[in-house]
Amino acid sequence: MIRIVVAGFKGKMGSTATKMVIENENFELVGVLDPFAKEENLKELPEYHGVDVPVFKDKNAVLSVSPEVWIDFTIPKVTYENTKFAIEHHISPVVGTTGLTEEQLKELIDRSKELQVGGLIAPNFAIGAVLMMQFAKKAAEYFPDVEIIELHHDNKLDAPSGTGLKTAEMMAEVRKPKKQGHPEEEELIAGARGADFEGMKIHSVRLPGLIAHQQVQFGGVGEGLTIRHDSYDRSSFMSGVALGCEKVVAIKELVYGLENLL
Template sequence: MIKVIVAGYQGKMGSTATKMVLSHTEFELVAVLDPHAEINALWEDAAFPDVNVPVFKKKEDLVKKVQADVWIDFTIPAVAYEHTRFALEHKIAPVVGTTGFTDAQVTELKAYAKAHKIGGLIAPNFAIGAVLMMQFAQKAAQYLPDVEIIELHHDQKLDAPSGTALKTAEMIAEVRATKKQGNSAEKELLPGARGADYEGMKIHSVRLPGLIAHQQVLFGGTGEGLTIRHDSYDRASFMSGVALGVKKVVALEEFIYGLENLL
């Protein structure tokens, strides 16, 4: 059994993470942390009626009373670094979904973890399917350099392309030579038809009601096509990545940035 604490358990992500830990047969929830908590045990919270686990407001109190293997953190950028560092210092391997770390902070955490042989993970994206899609796309682009990205989201999304599409394009650009695709005399009868250009590869953003968050990366070669598609139907999609992180960090002796480096 891996002993887990969840920091930020009252937030949307933290609460989902808490449920995930409780439902997982290999994990034991040993405490939760939230500065806004007004209860002392989880069963006082209507969402967790049968769960007899202590609730802490201060991390210093928590580590005095409870021993844990993994510290799941879904808090806020303002405290994430401090939390992560604190966990490492107490030999609790952090699995962090909170954003806002500077490069310097990540470097420092890596150095500390290495020196003390503790595992740790920060991941901006915990959806395993999305991370695999990006990895596969990067590999495929080495052999099938003609590629276009179509991302599809609900019609209230503001930015186009999506962050995931840009990140995918970036990862592909790292491994393929800049390449102007298509017919060199290509002509747009309506401006924008051929989509956005990112180092010669095209990105198309679809926005429709009903859609959630979807992306497909299309590769073309002589007489064949390869398509990698990810569908995100629900915010809970990040939970399998968190569970994987918890299982892996206990065996690590280094600090890793990005779920892709665990896969």
């Protein structure tokens, strides 16, 4: 069994991941982490009745239960430190929090290679979302005119989303450089045309009731192509999280994107 700790277990994604680990016969939940938690044990919470798992407030205390995998669904400002801590202590991180800078990501990958610690940072753990990004990359070879509309709940902190950025990065690898729209185009309100990524536009929608959705809209002469993925429930991410936990213990470096493990 793989020994797992979950950081951010009180958040919506963290609580879903915690329950997934508890229910998976191949995993053992050895601890959860939240610096503001008042509980000492999960069984103190009604939804975890009878689950005897320690609640840690300090990440150093997590080392006492010898975890092999560190699942992180916290917030961007602490994710970097958590992931670095896990790698430094030879715990394989599986990170779903987005918002890391390119410099931070590079530093974490380089350090994981030095210490030969496997890990995963994924903008999206839904298998369908990974396929959506792969399909969009293929389509971008033939349709250089494209815009991304990503839609999330109104409590999401980063914009554009990690999935939106990752999709744009993947398409940029194969897309012919092109600045879209009319050369004399003028925004009457700043930001009306969205964020610009190498000529592609990314639009972020934040509304209550949404979970995670993305539409990649391609346009060509006389035709259009739309590739869309919808997550209607956070359980859609758990098959990818479980896959990540199983795979990272067998690799020797941190990878970015679930597609690297499929």
